[in-house]
Amino acid sequence: MIRNEDILTLLRSILHPESGENLVDLGMVENLNVSEERISLTLSFARHRDPLASSLKKNVEKVILTHYPQYQDKITIFIKEAAPKPKPQPVDREHPASNLAGVKNIIAVSSAKGGVGKSTVTANLAVALSRMNYRVGVLDADLYGPSQPTLFNLENYSPVGEQIDGEERIIPGESLGIKLMSIGFFIDASDALIWRGPMATNALRQMIRQTQWGELDFLLVDLPPGTGDIHLTLVSDLPFHGAVIISTPQKIALADVVRGIKMFRNDKINVPILGLIENMSWFTPAELPDNRYYIFGRGGARELAAREGIKLLGEIPLIQRVREASDEGRPVTSEESLAASYYEDIAGNMIHQLNKVR
Numbered sequence: 001m002i003r004n005e006d007i008l009t010l011l012r013s014i015l016h017p018e019s020g021e022n023l024v025d026l027g028m029v030e031n032l033n034v035s036e037e038r039i040s041l042t043l044s045f046a047r048h049r050d051p052l053a054s055s056l057k058k059n060v061e062k063v064i065l066t067h068y069p070q071y072q073d074k075i076t077i078f079i080k081e082a083a084p085k086p087k088p089q090p091v092d093r094e095h096p097a098s099n100l101a102g103v104k105n106i107i108a109v110s111s112a113k114g115g116v117g118k119s120t121v122t123a124n125l126a127v128a129l130s131r132m133n134y135r136v137g138v139l140d141a142d143l144y145g146p147s148q149p150t151l152f153n154l155e156n157y158s159p160v161g162e163q164i165d166g167e168e169r170i171i172p173g174e175s176l177g178i179k180l181m182s183i184g185f186f187i188d189a190s191d192a193l194i195w196r197g198p199m200a201t202n203a204l205r206q207m208i209r210q211t212q213w214g215e216l217d218f219l220l221v222d223l224p225p226g227t228g229d230i231h232l233t234l235v236s237d238l239p240f241h242g243a244v245i246i247s248t249p250q251k252i253a254l255a256d257v258v259r260g261i262k263m264f265r266n267d268k269i270n271v272p273i274l275g276l277i278e279n280m281s282w283f284t285p286a287e288l289p290d291n292r293y294y295i296f297g298r299g300g301a302r303e304l305a306a307r308e309g310i311k312l313l314g315e316i317p318l319i320q321r322v323r324e325a326s327d328e329g330r331p332v333t334s335e336e337s338l339a340a341s342y343y344e345d346i347a348g349n350m351i352h353q354l355n356k357v358r
């Protein structure tokens with residue numbers, strides 16, 4: 001008589017191609033039932049329509065039949081899959097959550113890739129808008145590398161909770177007159193991997209719904225790079241009025257920008273794209289002020305913007321002081337400098353585009 005344990009031992013020899021662990025230890029084998037007439041079991045998948053389902057089912061069957069050929073045509077394998085992910089719901093921009101009721105414009109700052117300067121642009125645009133006398137907040141939702149606390153020298157800030165009008169609220173930090181809430185206040189950067197799951201989504205939701213922004217003209221949201229599930233959560237929870245996309249001129253960075261454009265244009269999301277910002281467009285050495293070196297390529301963002309029918313809001317060169325000021329915790333736009341003028345021009349162009357769509 002064959003026992004359940006005999007079958008489980010066989011199934012331990014089948015490894016899940018993605019995790020490299022065996023099906024039994026992964027907890028994928030359920031309801032195993034072995035009798036003389038039949039073997040039945042359920043293979044449980046954490047994803048909806050898992051592409052590996054049919055090949056793993058075949059492997060299970062094959063392994064059992066190799067050892068116990070008498071079960072030919074007597075094996076039943078059920079596939080259990082997780083429920084499909086909810087589709088993003090269109091956001092009701094007219095009725096935002098109560099903590100966002102005093103925020104006039106919510107702008108997504110996004111990029112297809114990491115390291116293109118999205119966080120630096122967000123911080124400098126925030127300072128530029130603040131210097132134009134707007135009331136500004138920054139929501140740093142970049143789970144993969146929350147850098148706003150460093151950019152605003154608020155690394156040691158611990159947000160406190162408060163009951164306001166009977167509701168639980170979190171008080172943002174403040175630097176250079178800008179209010180800041182960051183996922184970085186809640187996570188230890190070394191734990192980033194753990195935070196990419198549902199816990200991250202919950203922490204983001206809490207920040208979105210509970211931050212006490214008060215009255216703001218602009219809330220800039222520093223999104224994680226790319227176009228994953230987390231973006232769908234964010235765009236379905238935040239009533240964005242517009243989005244800007246940051247890229248370098250490099251072909252490989254621009255290729256993915258199109259995907260970002262599609263995401264915002266998706267029927268369910270439908271956030272107006274205010275424009276593209278090209279960062280690291282060229283480099284001019286101090287000793288050769290008339291020379292421009294196009295290190296990452298030239299004109300790529302301008303062409304892409306024209307092709308996609310969106311505005312190029314500006315081009316920002318590589319400037320050493322931009323990086324230094326960021327590391328010092330005071331975005332360069334807080335100083336009188338040529339560097340500041342790039343961000344100020346972009347802020348002006350962004351407002352112009354926003355006025356067209358609102």
Ligand code: ADP
Pocket residue numbers: 111113114115116117118119120121145147279280316317318319320322323324326
């Ligand atoms: P992202 O948010 O897209 O990952 P960051 O804003 O963190 O990118 O920028 C990546 C690095 O490039 C940082 O060290 C930043 O200081 C630097 N950086 C960004 N823009 C510029 C620029 N225009 N000139 C010089 N350094 C820049």
